[in-house]
Amino acid sequence: MKKTQLITTVLEYDSIEELDSINQKLINKAKEATQSSYSPYSKFSVGAAILLENGEIIQGSNQENSAYPSGLCAERVAMFYANSKYPDVPVKSIAIACFTNGQFLERPIPPCGSCRQVLLETEERHKTPMQVFLYGQKQILEIENIKQLLPLYFEKDMLDE
16 A cells, blocks of 8 residues: 655735735736626625736636526636637636625635636646635635645546546
């Protein structure tokens, strides 16, 4: 038997001012994106902002539907838009924020499993690590790449085996 320990390194910040100006701007764009959320059922407005290697910032928000599975998370809305508009430009980082009950959450929310897989595919496609910033009013988390969020990931090479 072999035992393997999977380690995720997370940096934790108490306030947005601890980050550099580029990452502050990215988080603020994610917060701004929550305002375009269509979430009449969950009342859980999520915003994502993606910084591309070319300096462009792409925003997305969750879009719900009364047929629940038909909705889409903010992370995938932003990533699919970025990938369709700039298919050959790697993603440097993504920021995610959630607004509910008239305020941003105190603690950050992570992407769901489906979003993690989509983000990983983009990271793998461009062979460039994608930094992740998860925003909460009292805590901001920074993760160095998507593989840290999805350690036992499924990748396209597995389809060839």
